[in-house]
Amino acid sequence: DIQMTQSPSTLSASVGDRVTITCRASQSISNWLAWYQQKPGRAPNLLIYKASTLDSGVPSRFSGSASGTEFTLTISSLQPDDFATYYCQQYNYYPITFGQGTRLEIK
Amino acid sequence: QVQLVESGGGVVQPGRSLRLSCAASGFSFSSYGMHWVRQAPGKGLEWVAVIWYDGSNTYYTDSVKGRFTISRDNSKNTLYLQMNSLRLEDTALYYCARDKGGLSTRPGWLDPWGQGTLVTVSS
Numbered sequence: 037d038i039q040m041t042q043s044p045s046t047l048s049a050s051v052g053d054r055v056t057i058t059c060r061a062s063q064s065i066s067n068w069l070a071w072y073q074q075k076p077g078r079a080p081n082l083l084i085y086k087a088s089t090l091d092s093g094v095p096s097r098f099s100g101s102a103s104g105t106e107f108t109l110t111i112s113s114l115q116p117d118d119f120a121t122y123y124c125q126q127y128n129y130y131p132i133t134f135g136q137g138t139r140l141e142i143k
Numbered sequence: 144q145v146q147l148v149e150s151g152g153g154v155v156q157p158g159r160s161l162r163l164s165c166a167a168s169g170f171s172f173s174s175y176g177m178h179w180v181r182q183a184p185g186k187g188l189e190w191v192a193v194i195w196y197d198g199s200n201t202y203y204t205d206s207v208k209g210r211f212t213i214s215r216d217n218s219k220n221t222l223y224l225q226m227n228s229l230r231l232e233d234t235a236l237y238y239c240a241r242d243k244g245g246l247s248t249r250p251g252w253l254d255p256w257g258q259g260t261l262v263t264v265s266s
Contacts, residue, residue, distance in 0.1 A: 068249065070253070078258075079256035079257060079258055079259060080188065080256050081256070082252060082255070085243070085244065085252040085254075086244075086252075091254065123188055125252065127245070127249060127250045127251055129249065130193070130202045131202065131205075132178070132193075132253075134187060134188040134189070136187045137188075
C-alpha cells in the first residue's frame, strides 16, 4: 500500500499568515493527489485534485504543487474560515490512502 | 444540486450485521464509480471500498475483505454497504463519495461526500 506521510500534524497560525502543509508518498504516484478540507462535524470537502488543480469555487489563496513524491498545499493568506483539518489523498493505486491529517489552529 | 445522503447507521453488537445506504441525486448515478470511506471518532479518514459505475468491479481495504460487501442499484440511484461480522474497530462515521476522474486502471478523487452515517459497534 502507498503510505502518505503528512506534516505537520498540527499547525498554529494567525489570520493573514502564509502556511504550507506537506504530504510525502512512499512511492511515485505521478500527480494523482487530492487535498481536502474538513471542518468539525462536517464531511471532507475537495480543494485540489491532480496535485495542483483547484476545484470549482475554491478561493485562489489555496494552491498545490508537486515535486517528485512530495506534495504541498499552500494557503497564501489565512482567513478565519480556513481553520480546519486538511487531508491529502493518493489515487494512483488501490487501496486509496490518506495522510493522517493536519489540524490548522488559530495561534 | 449533487447530493449524497447516507442512512442505516446505528448501534450494533459485535458479530452482528448492518446495511448502510447512500441515496444519490442531482447527477447521473449510473455513470460514476462510488466509494465508502470511514472515520473513527477523533481519527483520520480510511478508505473502505469502491464499486465501478456498472457494478462490474469492486475493491476493498484488507481489514473488511470477506466481511463487507459494496453494491449498487442504478435503477434506484442507491449505493449500499452490507457489513457482516462487525467488530469494535468498525465503529466510525461512514461516508459515501462519488469518484471523479477515475479510470479502469486507477481510482479518482472523491467529490462530493455525503454527511455520513454513524456506526457504533458495542456490546
